[in-house]
Amino acid sequence: MPTCTHSGCGQSFEDGANDAMACQFHTGKPEFHEGLKGWTCCKPRVLSFDEFMEIKGCQLGPHSSEPRHKDDPFKADLTKYDDVLPEPELAATAAATAAVVPVAPKAPAEEPLDNDPADAVVPVGAACKRNGCSAAYESDAASRGPEQCVFHPGRAVFHEGTKGWTCCKPRATDFDEFMRIAGCARAAHLFVGAQRAAQAQAxxxxxxxxxxxxxxxxxxxxxxxxxxxxxxxxxxxxxxxxxxxxxxxxxxxxxxxxxxxxxxxxxxxxxxxxxxxxxxxxxxxxxxxxxxxxxxx
Structure with a gap:
């Protein structure tokens, strides 16, 4: 299935089910300024990169598989905000990433992973929530293997015009390249999460x-x-x-x-x-x- 290229979506979709309300996306550009992150098209502002990635799109429409143009302002606009560090602790860890092995079989033991409960109800098409993974849930048999997810266990680092993760070495100069950096750890996909499942039940x-x-x-x-x-x-x-x-x-x-x-x-x-x-x-x-x-x- 093709993957939607709209900003803030990234879901896989079937052409036959791609109606006028299928995609929830952002029409504007990312805006990172004075420690806050958001989109130019809507109001929400957050502090962490994970929260930024979870800001719901403000526009509904059909999914698109059209590639972004190489001169897409989505890329250029990110550069204007790269000189502003998103979090002080991320800047402090940037230098330490050089010593990190780029491919690790599992996430670091000192950072326990959140996992889906065995009885979690996952809707078909739900996206994996782990950093760097864009897999969509199909069925328990197809999507719940112990090491099917390839992801980044670390946090995002945007520093001096480059973008990467605290858990591995690769660095990118634009946002699209950053989003394509392959994960460096493996685990089961995270579609719901134990904490979110408990909150949802409550x-x-x-x-x-x-x-x-x-x-x-x-x-x-x-x-x-x-x-x-x-x-x-x-x-x-x-x-x-x-x-x-x-x-x-x-x-x-x-x-x-x-x-x-x-x-x-x-x-x-x-x-x-x-x-x-x-x-x-x-x-x-x-x-x-x-x-x-x-x-x-």
Missing amino acids: QAVRCRRDYYQISGDVIVSIYAKKIDRTASSVAFDADAIRVHLVYGDGVVYDDTIRLYGEINKDASSFEYLSTKVEIKLAKTAPAPWPVLERDAA
Whole structure:
């Protein structure tokens, strides 16, 4: 699958599923100034590079696989801010990186890795959160090997016009080259993380929902604002729908709705809107349903 080249995205995508709301990206340029990091197109400003990489895009649109032009201002604009050190502790470690072996079989023992819990629910397409890895979750069998992830266990260093990582030697002069520096350690992918999984479980809530019927369809609305489209999912079975929504500031809604009647799961669909997810269920029989869930009948 191609990988999206939009700033702030980097996800793999299928052409057939690349609709007008598939990509959440930044239209502006990176801005590193006086220790703060952000994008020229939106307001959030953060202190660390990890937080900068997690700033959600401010624009929705289809994914793109078009390469950036060599004179893309995305590159040039980074150079203006390279003279400002992002964190004092990163500058102090820059000189020490020369002694680091460039390829290590595992991350340093003194920096324990965060790992996904064995029972973590990972939506298809979720991106690995480890530095330098752009893998997307496909299935447990395909994406949960013990050393499938090649990543950087260290932190980003931007110093005197060069960019790199505290854990290995390579240095780059522009941001795109920096993002292509190969990882120097191996571990299992990190799609959720133990801490985030625990926080998500603690914040799990019930969302308001309603439904109505038109012709051969049942329309279900589940209300939630600022839905994270990359972390959320809706799956259809013949007699149930499974909903996983991440919205707001990481609040999680999980539900399995056991339907009154059967549906054609291939003809059913859903759409993320500004205040809700709207789910269209294609009934296999035209008779109206007295209730949405069979357990309530």
